[in-house]
Amino acid sequence: MTTHVTNLYRMLPQLGEYLESPHGVELLACHPRPMVVEAARAVLDHLRQQIVDAALTEASLQAELSRLHERIAAHLADGQRSSLQPVINATGVILQTNLGRAPLSEAAIARILEVAAGYCNLEYDLETGGRGRRGASIEELLLKTLDCDPHTHAALIVNNCAAATFLTLNALAEGGEVIVSRGELVEIGGGFRVPDILRKSGARLVEVGTTNRTRIQDYAQAITPDTRLLLRVHRSNFEMTGFTQQPTLEELAGLSKKAGIPLFEDQGTGCMVDLAAYGIPHQSSFARSAQSGASIVSASGDKLFGGPQCGLIVGHADLLQTLRTNPLYRAFRVDKLTCAGLQATLIAYLTGDADSIPTLRMLRESPDTIRQRCQQYVDALASSCLLAEVVESESVVGGGTTPGATVPSFAVALRLPGIGADLLAAQLRRLSTPVIARIRDDRVLLDLRTVPASFDTKLLPNLKEELLQNIEPLRSTRASA
Numbered sequence: 001m002t003t004h005v006t007n008l009y010r011m012l013p014q015l016g017e018y019l020e021s022p023h024g025v026e027l028l029a030c031h032p033r034p035m036v037v038e039a040a041r042a043v044l045d046h047l048r049q050q051i052v053d054a055a056l057t058e059a060s061l062q063a064e065l066s067r068l069h070e071r072i073a074a075h076l077a078d079g080q081r082s083s084l085q086p087v088i089n090a091t092g093v094i095l096q097t098n099l100g101r102a103p104l105s106e107a108a109i110a111r112i113l114e115v116a117a118g119y120c121n122l123e124y125d126l127e128t129g130g131r132g133r134r135g136a137s138i139e140e141l142l143l144k145t146l147d148c149d150p151h152t153h154a155a156l157i158v159n160n161c162a163a164a165t166f167l168t169l170n171a172l173a174e175g176g177e178v179i180v181s182r183g184e185l186v187e188i189g190g191g192f193r194v195p196d197i198l199r200k201s202g203a204r205l206v207e208v209g210t211t212n213r214t215r216i217q218d219y220a221q222a223i224t225p226d227t228r229l230l231l232r233v234h235r236s237n238f239e240m241t242g243f244t245q246q247p248t249l250e251e252l253a254g255l256s257k258k259a260g261i262p263l264f265e266d267q268g269t270g271c272m273v274d275l276a277a278y279g280i281p282h283q284s285s286f287a288r289s290a291q292s293g294a295s296i297v298s299a300s301g302d303k304l305f306g307g308p309q310c311g312l313i314v315g316h317a318d319l320l321q322t323l324r325t326n327p328l329y330r331a332f333r334v335d336k337l338t339c340a341g342l343q344a345t346l347i348a349y350l351t352g353d354a355d356s357i358p359t360l361r362m363l364r365e366s367p368d369t370i371r372q373r374c375q376q377y378v379d380a381l382a383s384s385c386l387l388a389e390v391v392e393s394e395s396v397v398g399g400g401t402t403p404g405a406t407v408p409s410f411a412v413a414l415r416l417p418g419i420g421a422d423l424l425a426a427q428l429r430r431l432s433t434p435v436i437a438r439i440r441d442d443r444v445l446l447d448l449r450t451v452p453a454s455f456d457t458k459l460l461p462n463l464k465e466e467l468l469q470n471i472e473p474l475r476s477t478r479a480s481a
C-alpha cells in the first residue's frame with residue numbers, strides 16, 4: 001500500500017469510534033444497533049474503496065468526512081423504507097394485493113387492539129368454564145350474515161382462500177376425481193394455479209369442455225364411481241367474451257343433487273353487495289353462492305368482503321365436519337387477531353352498517369364528492385411550482401375481483417415542469433408517509449377514491465411542504481444543467 005493510501009486510511013474513523021461519537025450515540029438511541037452498525041460499515045467501506053480506487057484526495061476525503069454522519073443517517077433511512085409501514089394508496093385500485101388488500105374498519109381495528117392487548121376467550125367457554133371451540137361464535141355470525149340455515153349448514157375460517165380451497169379438495173377428494181371445466185383451470189395470482197393445487201391436494205383433475213365452452217352434459221358424462229367433487233372456480237381476474245358457454249351454478253347444483261356428488265365453488269371475491277348498484281353488473285356474489293345449492297363455497301376475507309386476511313368456508317354441515325377433522329385444518333386455522341377483526345366485520349354486515357367497511361365505502365363514494373376533494377387539493381397547491389388540475393379518472397376494484405370493470409372517479413393530476421412523471425412519482429414514494437400514485441400522459445395522478453377523506457389533512461400538508469422541499473434540489477439541478 002502506498003503511503004498516500006495509508007495516510008488517507010488513517011483519516012477514516014474506526015467503526016467503534018464512530019459508534020461512540022455523539023452522532024453515533026444519537027443514532028443508536030433511536031435505531032437497533034445492528035442496523036446502525038451495518039449502515040456505518042457500508043458508508044465507511046465505500047470510502048475505503050474510493051481511496052483504493054484513487055478517487056479521493058486528502059481535501060475531498062475531508063469534505064466526505066464532514067458529511068459522514070449525514071450519509072450514515074441517510075443509509076439507515078433508506079434501509080428503513082423497506083420495513084413494513086403505512087402508505088397512502090392514491091392509485092384508485094381499491095383492492096391492491098401489493099398494498100395489503102382491504103383496509104380494516106375502525107370497529108375491526110378496535111376489536112383487534114382489545115384482543116391483542118391481553119387474554120381472550122379464544123377457546124374458552126365462559127358459561128361452563130371449560131374448553132370452547134376456536135371461532136365457534138364467528139362461524140355462527142358468518143352463517144347469519146350469509147343467511148344460511150344453521151341446522152343444515154356450517155362455516156369454517158382458515159388463513160386465506162387458497163388454504164380454504166386446498167383444505168376442501170384434500171378433505172373431500174383426496175385419492176378421487178374432481179371434475180372441472182377447462183375454462184376454469186385458472187391462475188389466481190401469486191402462483192395459485194388450480195391444476196397445481198388439485199394435484200397437491202391428492203385429488204385427480206378431470207378436465208371437461210373446452211377453454212371457451214363447457215356444457216352441463218360435459219360434467220354429467222365425466223362422472224365415474226371415483227368422482228368426489230364437481231368444482232366451479234370463479235374466474236375472478238379475467239373476462240371471457242365472445243363464443244362462450246358455461247353452466248349456471250343452479251344447473252351444476254341440480255346435477256350435484258341428482259348424482260349425489262357435492263358441488264364446491266371457489267367463489268373468491270367474497271362480495272356481499274350488489275355491485276350493479278355501482279355500475280358493475282353481472283358479478284358473482286358470495287352470499288348468493290352460499291344460498292345457491294352449492295354444497296360448499298369458499299371466499300377470501302380481505303377482498304370485497306372487506307375484512308382481515310382469511311378464507312371463509314360455508315356449506316353442508318356434514319361436509320364441513322369432514323374439513324374440521326382433517327389435520328390440515330389445524331395447520332390452516334386462524335389466530336385470535338384475525339378472529340377479532342372478522343367478528344367486527346361480520347357485525348357491521350349484520351347491523352346494516354356496511355358503509356363502515358372501507359372497501360365498500362370507497363366503492364360507494366360518489367364521483368362528485370371525490371371531484372370536490374380533488375379541487376381542494378388543486379386550490380391548495382395553486383401557488384406552488386407543482387401544476388395541479390382536476391381530471392376524470394377511472395377507479396378499479398382490483399385484487400382479482402371484477403376484471404375489466406371500472407368506477408368513474410376523479411384525480412388530482414400533478415406535473416412539475418422539467419421533471420418527468422416517473423421522478424415525481426418516485427418523490428411521492430419517498431415522503432414520510434409514502435404516496436403510491438399512477439402515471440398517465442406523463443402526469444402523476446392521485447385518484448382520491450382510495451384515499452380516505454380523513455387523510456386529506458395529512459396528505460395535503462405533506463404535498464405542500466415535504467414534497468416541495470424535497471423536489472427543490474432537483475429543480476435547481478435541472479435549472480443549472
Ligand SMILES: *Cc1c(COP(=O)(O)O)cnc(C)c1O
Pocket residue numbers: 160161162163165188192233234235236237266267268269299300301310311400
Ligand atoms: C383470490 C382468489 C383466491 C385466493 O384467495 P387468497 O385469499 O388470496 O388466498 C382463490 N380463488 C379465487 C377464485 C380467488 O378469486
